Amino acid sequence: MYKNIRIAFSLLAIIGISNIVSAQDLKPAQYLPKNHVNPWIKPLGALPPIASLTDGVWLKGDLHVHSSHSSEGGYDPKRHPVKDIIAFAKSVGFGYIAITDHDNHVLGDVEHNTWADPDFKSDSVLLLYGAEWTTTRGHGNTFSAKPYDHQKFYDVRDQRDANILAVKKELGIHLSANHPAGPKDHFGFSYDMVDAMEVWNSCLWTKNANSNLIWEDMLASGRRVTARGGSDVHRPSDVNYIGTPTTWVFAAKRNAQGVVDGLVNGRVSVSANPFAPRVEFYADINEDGKMDMMMGDNAKSTGKPIKFRVELKGNVKKDSTYTINVIKDGRKFGSYKMAGSNPVVEFTDTPRLVERMYYRLIVEGPATDYPQVPRSAAVTGNMVALSNPIYFNFDPKF
Numbered sequence: 001m002y003k004n005i006r007i008a009f010s011l012l013a014i015i016g017i018s019n020i021v022s023a024q025d026l027k028p029a030q031y032l033p034k035n036h037v038n039p040w041i042k043p044l045g046a047l048p049p050i051a052s053l054t055d056g057v058w059l060k061g062d063l064h065v066h067s068s069h070s071s072e073g074g075y076d077p078k079r080h081p082v083k084d085i086i087a088f089a090k091s092v093g094f095g096y097i098a099i100t101d102h103d104n105h106v107l108g109d110v111e112h113n114t115w116a117d118p119d120f121k122s123d124s125v126l127l128l129y130g131a132e133w134t135t136t137r138g139h140g141n142t143f144s145a146k147p148y149d150h151q152k153f154y155d156v157r158d159q160r161d162a163n164i165l166a167v168k169k170e171l172g173i174h175l176s177a178n179h180p181a182g183p184k185d186h187f188g189f190s191y192d193m194v195d196a197m198e199v200w201n202s203c204l205w206t207k208n209a210n211s212n213l214i215w216e217d218m219l220a221s222g223r224r225v226t227a228r229g230g231s232d233v234h235r236p237s238d239v240n241y242i243g244t245p246t247t248w249v250f251a252a253k254r255n256a257q258g259v260v261d262g263l264v265n266g267r268v269s270v271s272a273n274p275f276a277p278r279v280e281f282y283a284d285i286n287e288d289g290k291m292d293m294m295m296g297d298n299a300k301s302t303g304k305p306i307k308f309r310v311e312l313k314g315n316v317k318k319d320s321t322y323t324i325n326v327i328k329d330g331r332k333f334g335s336y337k338m339a340g341s342n343p344v345v346e347f348t349d350t351p352r353l354v355e356r357m358y359y360r361l362i363v364e365g366p367a368t369d370y371p372q373v374p375r376s377a378a379v380t381g382n383m384v385a386l387s388n389p390i391y392f393n394f395d396p397k398f
């Protein structure tokens with residue numbers, strides 16, 4: 001019996017291999033009639049101009065934090081007060097924070113709970129309005145620069161995706177898939193509704209591998225879904241707390257709308273904690289030696305070589321070496337070492353003229369201490385930062 005199975009598998013393997021070989025040998029014309037045209041593949045029109053690389057400010061924060069209002073048994077004032085969250089955010093230099101309480105605990109009425117909390121205010125940290133949309137099919141964070149009718153979004157949660165998308169558009173909110181691959185509460189909705197994804201949930205980077213796989217699929221599909229982080233804390237902890245990881249957003253203006261717009265545009269990177277180095281990623285598309293685009297930006301390829309530049313900013317350990325892993329279209333493109341107090345790496349590649357392509361970065365190296373959350377660095381290990389992609393030939397009307 002066992003032997004028969006083995007023979008069957010060997011046969012399958014041979015058939016499989018011979019199929020691959022013949023598919024490579026055949027020219028498409030041998031499969032398709034000569035006049036066949038794929039109606040979905042059209043020349044790309046003019047792309048919107050790329051925004052300034054310098055007019056703006058990098059702001060750090062956490063996009064997934066629960067307060068005392070996230071309690072199944074009702075509001076628990078001692079669990080994680082809004083006041084303490086905002087004071088902590090200020091103490092680690094955050095520019096913004098999103099308190100995203102579970103909306104099901106208040107049956108959708110976030111407006112009269114988290115947002116109505118007398119301590120939901122700050123003179124220095126920008127506060128996003130949002131909640132963790134908590135549904136049978138999964139969780140997603142909403143973000144908005146101003147209050148909106150969250151009740152309406154809660155009420156539509158169990159309807160068809162097209163109806164949910166219509167309400168989302170009407171409310172003008174940002175939706176970001178949380179812990180998309182689970183292990184529990186994976187995001188079981190269409191990614192057509194989604195602007196961003198939580199590819200780095202909590203200080204335990206290694207548990208996010210499957211979420212990153214989904215992100216790669218969405219990028220390959222033509223969706224420019226922004227990657228972001230979120231600590232997903234519910235109460236104080238010395239292992240996983242606010243800022244593990246930290247999401248950096250390049251905001252054209254220092255206000256809440258600037259943060260939400262930056263999230264949509266993908267000018268976003270994630271670092272292990274508020275004091276870990278931040279990665280910058282640029283490309284020079286016209287060989288003039290000046291950088292023309294950064295992560296999140298999309299341009300037409302020219303058929304000529306493009307120079308990419310990676311920089312590490314902030315609290316860099318100058319006696320250590322960092323490794324920059326470049327991912328091109330879901331596959332490893334190259335690995336570069338960088339060191340010194342102002343580390344920079346450049347590499348060159350020639351994106352194909354027509355097809356969509358993207359390049360993104362994963363930075364590994366020494367852990368950065370986070371004294372306020374002393375046990376987090378050991379759990380995060382050598383994962384330092386990740387970038388969003390630089391895109392070529394993506395259709396903005398996808």
Ligand SMILES: [Zn+2]
Binds near residue numbers: 132139178179185
């Ligand atoms: Zn969740």
Ligand SMILES: [Zn+2]
Binds near residue numbers: 064232
């Ligand atoms: Zn959560």
